[in-house]
Amino acid sequence: MYGSGILRGLGVTLKHFINTYLEDIRWGFRRHIPDEAFPLRQGLETRGIFTVEYPDEKLATPERFRFIPFLVVDNYDHPERPGHDWCTSCGICAKVCPPQCIWIVRGTNPETGRPVPEPAEFYIDIDICMNCGFCAEFCPFDAIKMDHDYELASYDRTTAHIFNKQRLSKEFRYWQSIAPTRAAEEAEARGGWEHKDVLKQREREARAKAPAGGSEN
């Protein structure tokens, strides 16, 4: 019959319309308010309405999510080196960066003029960054990571869009909070929660102490 195809199609749209209400009744209207209902609406079982009401409820990002990079620094209440950069200014991130948006000035000791393993300046031009995550992937010191904060819109780009070291630095604790599993995996690979160099230093000290103590036990 001519027109049956159209009716069949309209049936599909009608089903979507009705489903919204049926699902609400089925879940006792839970789908819209409590936290535990959120995965129901935003998962594979979703029927009918599918909307995230953005400023009031936000779709959290997964652990591997990548946006603009940030620099990991030691927690500000760290007993030995509060706020110390994890970055050693080795420059690998600047080399693997495909659009070349990372600028690093290597730190030098003001007295000797020799390079020291921390950056004097560190810039990322977020107007160029393509969020590819290579810097975080290839950093041997776990010092640069991809941030989850995407709410960066601004009224002016000339001053706000070249992130300097201060703007980029975030506590290690923050990385632990946004990516607990990965932070734990990386810590396991390093052999502890501290920076690689700190761990090495401690090991060296322990080794130096061990013969003095006289026992390998």
Place this chain on the structure above:
Amino acid sequence: MMTEQVQVSTSTAPLDEAVRRLEAHFGNAIRRDDREGYTGVVVEPSHLVEVAKFVRDSLGFTYLASATAVDYLGKSESDHLEMVYHVCDLRGGPPLTLKAQTPRDQATLPSLVSVWPGADFQEREAWDLMGIRFEGHPNLKRILMWEGFHGHPLRKDWKEAYYEQEHKPFDSRWPEGHVRRAEELNPFGKNVRYPAGFSLDGYEEQAERAIYEGAPLGVQVSDLATEQVVVSLGPQHPSTHGVFRMVVTLDGETIVRLEPVMGYLHRNHEKIGERNTFLHNMPFTDRLDYFCSMSNNLGYAVAVEKLLALGKRWDPPTYRAEAIRVLMVELTRILNHLVAIGFLLNDLGAYFTPLMYSIIERELILDFFEAVSGSRMMCNYMRFGGVAYDLPERLQSTAALINDRVRDFDTMHYLRALIHDRLPRAVEQTNDLLTTNEIITNRCIGVGVLTREDAIAYSAAGPVLRASGVPYDVRRAEPYSIYPDLEFDVAVRYHGDVYDRYLIRLDEMVQSLRILKQILPILEETKGQPFFSGKPGQYNPRVPAGEAYGRVENPKGELGFYLVSDGGQNPWRYHVRSPSFINLTALSQMCKGHKVADVVAILGSIDIVLGEVDR
């Protein structure tokens, strides 16, 4: 459903046989390419057309897959430009490579448009970007840049306005990386060659005028008192799929002539790609066909792995890596086809509804991509020798901002539910919604017909080729990854109209689901096995000198990467054979004689993405 089991042989024996027959027939006019890492034959320019005809008619290589130019400045005694043609046998097997060389100044080659009309746009691109003049080309104009632009940008001695250094990484970034913006160095783009005596006073733009050249401008009244009108559709037009433009000559409402105008999104992918290192290009491929970043990644990885395989120390990707790759690529295919159908319906006047339903399913697939690779669209997930990360145990989100709502799913459970339940239902729903709809059948059946012969001649690829009755699929013709182990059919339809191009996408989704169902147990079996065969943390693989043409069956057609390496960190030549671009060659052929309202439907059925058309 019409599908065919295609049996092919993939050995290179037919290639050797073809080269032998060519040598026997043409003698000195051709020679084998004996450079290290190169294959194929080099043809004397004077014999190029004859050789092409012979290859097409007598050797059975009927399909021109790719044609591109390479600049060998400083790489040989005679700095020359080289045109490289990859020609395929539609019965399967690797492509035959033909090459023709011409000096850099006064670069001229005979045009092959008379043999393969599909060479049309590709030769225009070579003229535009490399400056090779093709004798006998019917319409040799710039295609990506505008008429009047200075120079031919892909030549090795051509430098862009923000030119900093020949190759990345740039020295200015480290260790003395004092930040600045590129425009501060060169604020007015002074790196430009203006013709002598050029002045802005009274300057008339060539760019627009050249587009309308050949089209009868304005209204012309012929003897039969019919009126021809030239209409420009685009680049800002609700149904041109991005910034694509068509200049249409109309007789009443009937199309007499249609000329695609592109380049509005030409973002210099290849020039940037040649400055980049091999790894740097991976995230750039995401931005080619931005619906299918996973497939683009795979295409590039396949091409570079072909090059790497020329060297000594090279481990091919592990089985788990290949399984994950296929999983991602087939999910991408479903995602792309759903959205393509949505956009086609948008063009047909259904407005947003079918697209909205498609996007719901797309979002659910993107959730998975985001959790695995870190980004919804720009996945940047494949590496040379595997993938970047393994599948996570759980698809888990963490709260970072105020009001963040957290979700947590088991990965394998999510995949099973997606593949066995959600997506089949989505395909079924699309079918219910659209296939029998009388408005759609009326507007689609018999519109924009591309015959089998034309499809082959115009180098159409992917669904467009298969809807015209050619069961050609790179996954079967030149298998890569683990496709030989998987059971699936090559979908094929025979009418070559808009409706068949719609149906074939449904068929392909069904086949993709079939593949995905076979992939799931493989993923369970190989759990815990390595997902990467290379050395972790190695960002600069040693790529041996040579050439490679790696191709994969993208949702939009054959995506090929032609790479030339000189043994350094960067590709010497990085060319993308993009299916959307080459499929457009046949657009004017398909549109001729139809009404202007059908143009948008035909364009929608080709399914182009401008990022890939213009690169």
Place this chain on the structure above:
Amino acid sequence: MTQANENFLSELRHPDVPVPEGMQSSVAVTTFGRLIDSIYNWGRRNSIWPMAFGLACCAIEMIATASSRFDQARFGMEVLRASPRQADLMIVSGTVTKKMVVPIVRLYNQMAEPKYVLAMGACAIGGGPFKEGYNVVSGIDKYIPVDVYVPGCPPTPQALLYGLIMMQKKIDSQSLSNRDSTPWYGRGPSEEVPVPILGPDIIDPRQAHLFRRLAAEAQTGPGADGREDASAQARR
């Protein structure tokens, strides 16, 4: 509802007149100008019609924002207009090439005041990863004024929504009594942005005098063909 109510009242409130605690959700002391402004802006910010205008990858995220999951209809922005004459907001979503900037400027000129521009994604803001390319404009703000920048490559739909909320805030801050923030009333038609010219490279007519000087230098100076090495310029 009370939340929205309170927000509305707090915008309305005159900063110099204190309102006692407990009455803040129901009472606002204001001036006539402020009252008119808030009604005027309330209407405008809740019916921004964006132009259906996609350039590149970001356009797909813009479509995702318009579709059911993120649903910008909740902000009164569901009417995507294909014609610039009917649009209030131009979302420049994607890489702006030199070839495309000509139509973009033309479209911008055709939009009716008050008009707003949102630059979405790294490319539209400053050229993005393709900035070094020979056909890429390093930021649409080189040609037309931009109100809100949304960084990211591409920004997720939620990032775009955040940018759109910033846009609403910007509209809220405009006042009829302050003519500088609402220049579209009075003083004749607003000035058009000159359309760039596609010559040997893109030429901004606003830089014509500079161009003439350069051309004169090129003809007399040592680099007679006008072509210079970028590094040579860097040293200057």
